[in-house]
Amino acid sequence: MNANLQKEEFQYACVSAMAAHAGLNRGDFRVDEDSVDVSFKGLGYGGHGRRRNPIIEFQLKCSSQDLIKGDVIKFELKVKNYNELRGDDVMVPKYLVLMLVPEDRKTWIGGDDNWLHLPHSCYWLSLRDYPPTKNQTSVVVDVPLAQRVTTDTLLAMMSAASAGASL
Template identity: 30%
Template sequence: MGEPATWQQEQISLAYVLGVATQANATIATWNVDKDGVDVTLKRDHTLVELQMKCTFDPQLLADGTTHTFDLDVATYNKLRGPRRTAAGYLGLVVVPRDVDTWLEHSLDSVLMRCSGFYAQIQDLPEAEGGVTKRIHLPQHQRLNSFGLDVMLEFSDERLWGPRASIGEAIA
């Protein structure tokens, strides 16, 4: 089949984040229009995070070889970083092979997705000034997986409510 169409990249990025959310015991809502710069909202235990999902088969890396970059349009960047958001805003980047036929591998007992996801916190970053795009850094250690979702949800919760007290501190 060859190089993917834009709609295929969008669909695989949404499938990827749905799989991550399901594994992490979170629910997901998708938006039919992303006028607020958001493709999906993830929720667990009444805490929300919102992501703008992107997909690439041609990932750009910094010279360190461990940090992906993505040029996000300034309008979306500024929507995701807004200080009055109730759900923290993130960029999710799913990296896929160039050949769409290799994205999924089916066997009798499994389906393997050949892609990986990374995230960058956009929430509370400085406003973008000038330009059409803002270059976002997505370190490879910021994996869009269950652990990464835990980190995002904890940030979102603490941003609204402050650090949680441990049980011993709450009793004292």
């Protein structure tokens, strides 16, 4: 497997593990036509003014480049992905989820007899309110280091989706 596919599969496994921990059901599309690599569905969440069984969708990106500048990750996103992730005219909230890993794959995972250790975090960005771009090939977006994907973040995203919003 080439390095880019390894990064993609590693990130997919990490995000899926967090979603399983949060009690979310994973959905996979065989073809990525609209910048969605994976979706998650939460059961319940009903109540007055809320939607039952909300869904969130992720575009996954993994990089070993040094992209951190201050308190953000400066990530170059293809215009196609930018346009498909932005806007508030979607039924399901979409998020860009970015993972940074070192070039040395030996450091991606660790552990012992009691723990599996995944020492690298994912970060999220909603492009829902981003403006159209005149760029032809790519757009650099700032992904805040404070927006780390955790089990609690996934549950908050589900709760927001149930209310018809995104984080």
